[in-house]
Amino acid sequence: MSSVLLRLEGLTKAYPGVIANQDVSFDIGHGEVHALLGENGAGKSTLVKMIYGLVKPDTGQMTLNGTPFAPVEPRAARASGIAMVFQHFSLFDALNVAENIALGMENPPKQSDLARQITKVSQSYGLPLDPHKTVGGLSAGERQRVEIIRCLLQNPQLLIMDEPTSVLTPQEVDILFKTLRKLKAEGKSILYISHKLEEIRALCDTATILRLGKKVATCEPAKASARELAEMMVGSSFKAPEKTPRDLGKVLLEVKDLSKAAADAFGTSLKSINFSVRAGEVVGIGGVAGNGQDELLSVLSGEMTSKSSAVVFDGKAIGTLGPTKRRALGILSGPEERLGHAAAPNMSLTENALMTAVDRQSLAKNGFLNWGKAQRFAEKVIDAFDVRTPSAQTPAGSLSGGNLQKFVIGREVMQAPRVLVVNQPTWGVDAAAAAAIRQALLDLANEQAAIIVISQDLDELIEISDRFGALNEGRLSQLRPTQDLSVEEIGLMMGGAHDLEVSDA
């Protein structure tokens, strides 16, 4: 990383009401992996959009290889050797891989030549991909490969990656990192945006930290601890969730020999799952994505029903009850997919709050909605969970992912559940907010609620759960006390080796 590839000087961009970026300057060297860190809403996306020509800066300039660089549109940026992999993939489901890639190129070759090139590049970077497959049928990791290969075929000097690992399984993350290191070895520069501090420490040479639109520091992430990085992002030290000793009550929720066939060809069948959760206990369930997490949440929330005796709540068999009845009993849930599952994107936060809280918070009377009360409840959630939104009337879909996540989790926590099941509660949420959500879950446990946390973030599970189990191909391992487990044992459990451990249970 000798010379400077891209230099940003005093970039400022203001939108009505907010300053997205203020006087941001830093350099990206040749062959450097540069991390851009910041909380949700710190201005990372706006900054990369300026580099990629989607947004014009109000003041400030950029120089690329020493010459002034001011792209008026993405096309111009691409022509200058800047390529970008988007957080929400900009792919076309109905088109095949080669067509998708051709769309992102200025002068694509003939389809047959392009297909050959794709195969060649995908093999040399260890990213296997069939150019004739329709994109709609690909996994998240494969879709990302399409985007990356689209970028690589342009032979870029700088590759921008916006939260590339948020949708990947750990194996896919490994493959991605290998590819990125290979690119770095070839002298290409990478601007890497992520929340995941451990990833940044492992991968990046330098990190620029943004807070409220301003640059606060540039540092070497490998030399700082994850906690120091997180504190620089937030601007103050924040409290890590505190696990206080709790008295465990009686068994609140029991799952007995639960088997459930997958709803469709892409799902995972659950196979004879057994576990129980006591009042005041946090059970953490880990595992690689797609091993039955969504299905487990569905059968617990009531979206999928099972045989009556398979799910027992407080001594009552409830396997055949639907979500509304379970909610009335006090079993609440927060699914993984924020938009479309946990929240309706085009409806306001008040309306979204009303949808799960209408009964437990008595927001309706004689079939008529009490809008005033619903709004007060939504505002209570917004205050308690520091959801950054203009008002409770804002459509859910216009909030940033992390803010919406705080809202949908807060909405359930504030309803005083007796059992709370959450899947990926802190997905896409910055470190401080994630700590707040975890603290809220622990507080809830202190009030004698039973909590089931399904997550792919192992650190999170180790931090808050009392007992830990892993899902593998729809089977749940024996739950074991988290404090007794080493990372190696957890890895084995996730790999499905639960028979090897004749455990203490």
Next chain:
Amino acid sequence: MDLSSINPVLLIASLMVSATPIMLAAIGETIVEKAGVLNLGVEGMMITGAVVGFVVGINTGSPMLGFLAAAVASAILSISFGFLTLYLLSNQVATGLGLTLVGLGLSALIGKPYEGMKSTTLDPIEIPILSDIPIVGKMLFAHDPMVYFSIILVGAVWAFLKYSRAGLVLRAVGENHNAAHALGYKVVRIRMLAIMFGGACSGLGGAYISLVRVPQWTEGMTAGAGWIALAIVVFASWKPWRILLGAYLFGGVTVLQLNLQAAGVAIPVEYLSMSPYLITIIVLVFISALGNQGAPASLGRSFHAST
């Protein structure tokens, strides 16, 4: 009842004529919908094309100029739809229905002085050599130029969508307009061009009814052809050759049932009259049930660039 009065050569020849207006309108609408815009104003654009084509044809004495004027007039009408839906972000369904109502009213106003007149029509072109083939020659190769043009247009649209870069971009815009925008494609401009193409095709289809098929002007003479064209686009799964199939099927059954009526078949006229609609839709439902619907994912959704 005398079925021998039905001449198969004439039947095929007249089904091609009968199907041409619907096919023209449907192939235009295919491009519009592939770009992600649902324009329900096809009927209104067809009838506008019919009246403008007839008026210009009768005043200039040239049906070709009539067709040209019809295409231009309907394209201009479709620009109003494009302006409302693409720039003012009005609802596409409501705006399209409005366009149909406007077209029906406007055409009645323009056409009033021309009712009962008769225009010159297109002369058939007998393709040398091919038209001399016994039976088949008269059946397929002795039509007016618009019939050939419509078939060539279907082939051109198919090739455009499948092989050209512009066709790929158009499909991409209809599939995911946000992603297309992020890649730097001009979503609004591409959609506007698609809407104008659809308008021009509808206008040609309408003018074909008033200048060739009938050929005179009566109020509301398209009689739902635009709606059938819209239905064919969907049931043909947005595939050009299936649109040709659907349009010819509809035209064929229409001509056949007229012949059967004339031959005095003992089926109530009402059933015969509804048969083209029923049979076309049933057949195309079966074809589309074979899978691969291919509806553009952004169809009918307004696009607003929010950078």
